[in-house]
Structures are given as structure tokens and as C-alpha cells.
Amino acid sequence: MLETSKELFERAKQSIPGGVNSPARAFNSVGGSPVFMEKAEGSILTDVDGKEYIDYVGSWGPMILGHAYEPVIEAVQETAAKSTSFGAPTELEVKMAELVKRMVPGVDKIRMVNSGTEACMSAIRVARGYTGRDKVIKFQGNYHGHGDSFLINAGSGALTLGTPSSPGVTEGTANDTLTADYNDLNSVKQLLNEFEDEVAAIIVEPVAGNMGCIPPQKGFLSGLRELCNGHDVVLIFDEVMTGFRVAQGGAQQRYGVTADLVTYGKIIGAGLPVGAFGGKEEIMQVVSPDGPVYQAGTLSGNPLAMIAGYTLLSELHENPVHYDELEEKTTYLYTGLSEVFTDYDVPVHLNRVGSMLGFFFTEEEVVNFETANTTDQELFKAFFHAMLKNGIYLPPSPFESLFLANSLTKEMLDQTLDAAGASIEQALNKI
Known part of the structure; x- marks a missing residue:
């Protein structure tokens, strides 16, 4: 019988410090246990439980044209x-x-x-x-x-x-x-x-x-x-x-x-x-x-x-056109997230450079370590888990950049924005 992510994590902790081979993979910043992945293609991750996610980690950056290119x-x-x-x-x-x-x-x-x-x-x-x-x-x-x-x-x-x-x-x-x-x-x-x-x-x-x-x-x-x-x-x-x-x-x-x-x-x-x-x-x-x-x-x-x-x-x-397409897709997500958070009257500051994107639940303009730390970490935790439940895989920390891949389609981006609206509502109700 196949093991679930939770079962694998408990097993991993018996042999690996913290159950992970890099702290960035742990869920210490957001709570809960990490998701164990089985496979990926393009911008879709599949975990060992068979659930699919739209990926915004991209192995922390290198999958710029998608997984299994x-x-x-x-x-x-x-x-x-x-x-x-x-x-x-x-x-x-x-x-x-x-x-x-x-x-x-x-x-x-x-x-x-x-x-x-x-x-x-x-x-x-x-x-x-x-x-x-x-x-x-x-x-x-x-x-x-x-x-x-x-x-x-x-x-x-x-x-x-x-x-x-x-x-x-x-x-x-x-x-x-x-x-x-x-x-x-x-x-x-x-x-x-x-x-x-x-x-x-x-x-x-x-x-x-x-x-x-x-x-x-x-x-x-x-x-x-x-x-x-x-x-x-x-x-x-x-x-x-x-x-x-x-x-x-x-x-x-x-x-x-x-x-x-x-x-x-x-x-x-x-x-x-x-x-x-x-x-x-x-x-x-x-x-x-x-x-x-x-x-x-x-x-x-x-x-x-x-x-x-x-x-x-x-x-x-x-084919440098890849960079133009990535700029367009990241701008689309950036604009859409801004609108979602505004609709729910959530203080947020978004930053974007190329296909890197970050959002902070704060009224401050985020320009350094001090201002980054004004983000509402409890809101991020609730939002992260709601997004995960809704099929969106974000970095498990409020202090990490999102990395977009050119394998993302407009349908995936729209699905992400729909999930963000549902997730921020769920997060606000939770906290």
C-alpha cells in the first residue's frame, strides 16, 4: 500500500534531521507537515496521495520552462x-x-x-x-x-x-x-x-x-x-x-x-x-x-x-521570446492578485521582477528586511494552507519569492486567481 505524505514524513523523521534534507522544504514557517511529491510535468505537481497542484516554487527557480522539459x-x-x-x-x-x-x-x-x-x-x-x-x-x-x-x-x-x-x-x-x-x-x-x-x-x-x-x-x-x-x-x-x-x-x-x-x-x-x-x-x-x-x-x-x-x-x-512571455504571465498574475486582495480589503504590498513575484500582507512598502518583517505572518499561514487545499503550491514561507514557469497557461493563472479569492476569504474567517 502506498504511503501518504504524513506517513512518509513520520518515517523520514526517524532517519533524516527534521524529516527533510533542506529546511526550506519543511513547513515550520506555516505549520503542518510537508507535502511529498511523486512527479511533475510542466507547471503541475502531483503528490504521493495523487493530488495535483499548480506550482509556483519551480524547485526554487530552475524550472523556468516547466518540469520534465x-x-x-x-x-x-x-x-x-x-x-x-x-x-x-x-x-x-x-x-x-x-x-x-x-x-x-x-x-x-x-x-x-x-x-x-x-x-x-x-x-x-x-x-x-x-x-x-x-x-x-x-x-x-x-x-x-x-x-x-x-x-x-x-x-x-x-x-x-x-x-x-x-x-x-x-x-x-x-x-x-x-x-x-x-x-x-x-x-x-x-x-x-x-x-x-x-x-x-x-x-x-x-x-x-x-x-x-x-x-x-x-x-x-x-x-x-x-x-x-x-x-x-x-x-x-x-x-x-x-x-x-x-x-x-x-x-x-x-x-x-x-x-x-x-x-x-x-x-x-x-x-x-x-x-x-x-x-x-x-x-x-x-x-x-x-x-x-x-x-x-x-x-x-x-x-x-x-x-x-x-x-x-x-x-x-x-528564443528570447520566452522572457517576453514570462513577463506577460507574471504581470497578469501580479495584477490579478492585487485586485483580489483589494476586493477583500486586505492590506498588501506586491513586488515583481521578471518572473519573480512576492506579496506581503502589510501596508508598508517592502524594500528591506525590516519592512518585510511587517507582513502579517498569521494571515500568510492561513492563506498558504487554504491555497494548498485549493490546489495551489506556494513557497511554504512568507519570506520566499514565487517563481513562474513559461509552462503556466492562462487557464492555470485564472484558476490561481480564483483560488486566491476563495483562499483569502477562508483565511480571514479562520483568523
Whole structure:
């Protein structure tokens, strides 16, 4: 007899911490137990109980053309028959690197790794090795994976040295991480002035996706570029979410700002485990074996991830109309949700960049971590579970972006809006 999601979750907790292999999959933020999936096609997920959902998670971003995209599946199957890994170079790695260089401004060389976390950890090490400095500036509410340097709280003010936000992160590591406020250039200037000639890099999500979708305000990214130029600091764009999604060339292309280093994950492997970091030749030349900054990985550039990513990115590169269609569909959903929440007199702030979308149950304009936290979390919990019951799969957290796929049809979008109306009414009645 097939096991239900609840049964599988109870079973999983006996062998896996928390019953999940990533906290983002847990339902801690919304309550209840996670849904276990069986299969997916296009924008439809099917769980182990046989229930179908319209998907707005998309494996947290990479399924930009939908699940089980046929050209990717066929390419992976054909490649797997030749072996899943060689531990030696392949032509696929070269073709992938060349394709990324054609699509992304400012990338002279790129190194493949195995996750977005690994890409961000490596980029920080490269920036430190290149500059000979130790400190890094990150932003409150930005997430760059679970590397020690990134699991740091801001403390009581922008100039406060970081403190570990996870056991296992040392005070020494925390002292080298400085935290500024997203969309606030003055907080960055203060840190650069206070720690003159000590800062190696500024790392930023050009569009924040880990406190909900929050776009950069006008002049923020270009201001960071100017500050980095003036202080000889390496500017790192974490495009694990935005890369190849908000535009062919990612946020760099969309906002016309070129970073020194850029990191990728998720979409660059079409959903297979993969990551990458790349950038200017003069910086990337310090990476081993060309330079002294060591970085390695047995499965880096493995053939399955490379062919999956190459197939997906080639389609996006050759047919940029996908981006126009995604903009139209996301705008349609954005406008429709605004109307639904207005009809029920629910305070809401919606943000959208390309095919990323976020909504916050608050009257505040959401521009940073502080304003994101004004959202009504209890209302979100009730709304999430009502939407789930009504066949819509949203990220199980009020602080995550929705990711739309081009496999969404107008009928699916209309079904989502109908479900949103029913769900917000149910949520309001519940709380």
C-alpha cells in the first residue's frame, strides 16, 4: 500500500534531521507537515496521495520552462548512457562555459561547482585571495547559502560586527562579516569608511529573493558599483536565483550594472545539482591551478548537470521570446492578485521582477528586511494552507519569492486567481 505524505514524513523523521534534507522544504514557517511529491510535468505537481497542484516554487527557480522539459530529459538520458561521471574533463564543460560567456556581460572565465552555496563560498575566497583582505559586507535578509561567512546576524546597527546566527559558526568568522541594510547605500558607506582597506568584497542578491521578492531601488546597484570602484572592493552578484531568469544575462543585464564576480546555481543545471562562479579575467586567474586560491570538486562539471544546463540555456538564448512571455504571465498574475486582495480589503504590498513575484500582507512598502518583517505572518499561514487545499503550491514561507514557469497557461493563472479569492476569504474567517 502506498504511503501518504504524513506517513512518509513520520518515517523520514526517524532517519533524516527534521524529516527533510533542506529546511526550506519543511513547513515550520506555516505549520503542518510537508507535502511529498511523486512527479511533475510542466507547471503541475502531483503528490504521493495523487493530488495535483499548480506550482509556483519551480524547485526554487530552475524550472523556468516547466518540469520534465522534454529536450532536457532526452539529453540527460542520452548522456547518462555514456556514464554519469568521468573524473576527467569533457567537451560539455567547455561548451557550457562558452555559452555562459555569450549570455552574460562581464564573465571572462567561469568555474563549475556543485551548488549555489559552494559557488558563493568560493567567490568570497577568491575575492579575499585577490585583494589580500579579510572582511566581507553582506546585507540583512540576503541569503548566500549555508557557508559560515553568511550565517551572521547584523546586531544592533549597521556598524556592529556580526555575531553567529548558527551554532558551529565561530566568533572569528563572524568578526570578518559586516552586515549592511539592503537598499541603503549609506549603511554601506559607513562600513567602508569604518573598515577602510579591510573589506575584500561586497556580496549582494541584486534582487532579494530570500526575504520575499524585493527589487533594488533605483541607484542602489550602480551605487554599490561606484563604492566598490572607489574602495578597490570586489563586487559579487549572487545570481543563484536571478541568473538567466530575470533576463538572459541575469540582473547584470536587466539593471545595466556589471559585477566583478557572479555566482550561479539551480537554473544553470536545469534542476540538477550544480553551481558556478565567474567574472573578470584578472580576478579569476588567481583560481587554482592558474593561481594560488584553491578550489576543487570531484563532480564539478559532471556531464549530466552540464548537458541539462546547456540544453536549457541554449533554448533561452536562441528564443528570447520566452522572457517576453514570462513577463506577460507574471504581470497578469501580479495584477490579478492585487485586485483580489483589494476586493477583500486586505492590506498588501506586491513586488515583481521578471518572473519573480512576492506579496506581503502589510501596508508598508517592502524594500528591506525590516519592512518585510511587517507582513502579517498569521494571515500568510492561513492563506498558504487554504491555497494548498485549493490546489495551489506556494513557497511554504512568507519570506520566499514565487517563481513562474513559461509552462503556466492562462487557464492555470485564472484558476490561481480564483483560488486566491476563495483562499483569502477562508483565511480571514479562520483568523
